[in-house]
Amino acid sequence: TAIYSAGLSGIQPTLPVDFATLRARAEAAMPPSVLNYVQGGCGDEWTQDQNAAAFRHWGMVPRMMVDCTTRDLSATLFGRSLPSPLFMAPIGVTGIVTQDGHGDIAAARASAATGVPLCASTLANDPLEEVKRACGDTPALFQLYTPRDPDVAASLVSRAEAAGYDAIVVTLDTWVTGWRPRDLNVSNFPQLRGHVLTNYFTDPAFLKLLAKPPQDDLRAAVGTWGATFGKVLTWDDMGWLKSLTRLPIVLKGICHPDDASRAIDCGADGIYVSNHGGRQANGGIAAIDMLPAVAEAVRGRVPVLFDSGIRSGSDVVKAIALGADMVGVGRPYSYGLALGGADGAAHVLRCLLAEADLLMAVNGLPTLAAVRRAGAVRTDR
Ligand code: FNR
Numbered sequence: 001t002a003i004y005s006a007g008l009s010g011i012q013p014t015l016p017v018d019f020a021t022l023r024a025r026a027e028a029a030m031p032p033s034v035l036n037y038v039q040g041g042c043g044d045e046w047t048q049d050q051n052a053a054a055f056r057h058w059g060m061v062p063r064m065m066v067d068c069t070t071r072d073l074s075a076t077l078f079g080r081s082l083p084s085p086l087f088m089a090p091i092g093v094t095g096i097v098t099q100d101g102h103g104d105i106a107a108a109r110a111s112a113a114t115g116v117p118l119c120a121s122t123l124a125n126d127p128l129e130e131v132k133r134a135c136g137d138t139p140a141l142f143q144l145y146t147p148r149d150p151d152v153a154a155s156l157v158s159r160a161e162a163a164g165y166d167a168i169v170v171t172l173d174t175w176v177t178g179w180r181p182r183d184l185n186v187s188n189f190p191q192l193r194g195h196v197l198t199n200y201f202t203d204p205a206f207l208k209l210l211a212k213p214p215q216d217d218l219r220a221a222v223g224t225w226g227a228t229f230g231k232v233l234t235w236d237d238m239g240w241l242k243s244l245t246r247l248p249i250v251l252k253g254i255c256h257p258d259d260a261s262r263a264i265d266c267g268a269d270g271i272y273v274s275n276h277g278g279r280q281a282n283g284g285i286a287a288i289d290m291l292p293a294v295a296e297a298v299r300g301r302v303p304v305l306f307d308s309g310i311r312s313g314s315d316v317v318k319a320i321a322l323g324a325d326m327v328g329v330g331r332p333y334s335y336g337l338a339l340g341g342a343d344g345a346a347h348v349l350r351c352l353l354a355e356a357d358l359l360m361a362v363n364g365l366p367t368l369a370a371v372r373r374a375g376a377v378r379t380d381r
Pocket residue numbers: 037038039051089090091092093121122123143171252274275276277278279307308309310328329330331332
């Protein structure tokens with residue numbers, strides 16, 4: 001309401017309220033290496049482009065004569081009540097985006113301010129315990145890039161559990177990094193700087209693998225990290241993953257309905273449909289186009305999380321209509337962080353929610369359940 005009323009009164013917003021202008025402002029503000037890292041995708045970025053473009057061939061049909069004076073966007077995830085189904089997808093190395101190098105803390109503060117949960121990345125610049133504290137009372141998820149060393153994996157998971165995270169999100173599609181020409185073409189690729197490995201460099205099991213502390217031999221520490229990164233997971237590892245924690249395990253990167261069914265059979269507590277925002281495999285179809293079949297296979301047995309291509313509030317509503325329980329956003333909040341730190345990210349989240357709320361109002365859909373029942377229609381135009 002605040003954003004809308006300000007707009008109608010002619011008060012200029014501090015940051016743009018639409019994605020295209022936000023992205024343009026962020027492009028102008030970010031140094032090229034940071035911009036390439038955040039914005040880049042795999043190959044010629046066809047899949048990344050498709051992710052956003054595909055929302056345009058799904059449409060909603062408005063319904064009239066429904067009292068929508070109040071809307072209820074509330075959701076629940078693993079027993080926690082949330083004001084909305086929106087969450088922040090994990091973004092590693094977020095520290096390079098903000099001026100002070102603490103992008104993860106800034107994202108966590110945006111989470112605390114908006115009630116939009118953060119899924120904190122393994123590759124955060126800030127230790128996972130501090131990130132969780134900065135989330136305040138808002139629930140938070142911890143994303144795991146599973147290390148090859150089982151002790152380091154167990155240690156990261158138990159730290160996340162001890163810190164109070166509500167679930168572990170295991171990313172399946174990144175045991176090796178995809179072919180990202182924009183990163184490869186940039187000589188000062190910021191990810192190579194050792195400080196991005198904060199969660200490893202603060203981890204007792206990881207430090208045991210080093211002959212010297214990271215500050216004494218950064219090159220060796222980064223080398224050891226490289227050698228332990230990226231366990232190749234198979235279905236046989238589900239029992240082991242489950243044994244590491246009492247927290248729910250969500251599998252991120254599931255796109256095929258058969259994989260979703262298998263995941264649930266193997267004990268997954270949540271299915272996260274995502275193609276990593278087109279950063280890992282080029283040539284794949286848009287993530288939103290895979291969502292309906294996965295949601296159908298899941299049949300409500302576990303929550304379905306979704307990300308890849310969300311750029312507006314109407315995209316959020318369409319994702320719910322197509323079967324998501326929770327909707328994640330990646331690059332847009334990163335642009336908000338770049339332009340305004342925690343406030344900038346909170347602004348982006350609030351704009352997405354405000355648009356979603358108004359769309360539900362004018363479409364005669366007072367609740368998320370009504371959105372789901374209404375569904376979305378595929379159009380080739
Ligand atoms: C990511 N993503 C990601 N995923 C993950 O599981 N762990 C991570 O550390 C990262 N890091 C990361 C960095 C950057 C710069 C981006 C843009 C993305 C993928 C992310 O969680 C999510 O799947 C996509 O960003 C969703 O697509 P959109 O919203 O960016 O289109």
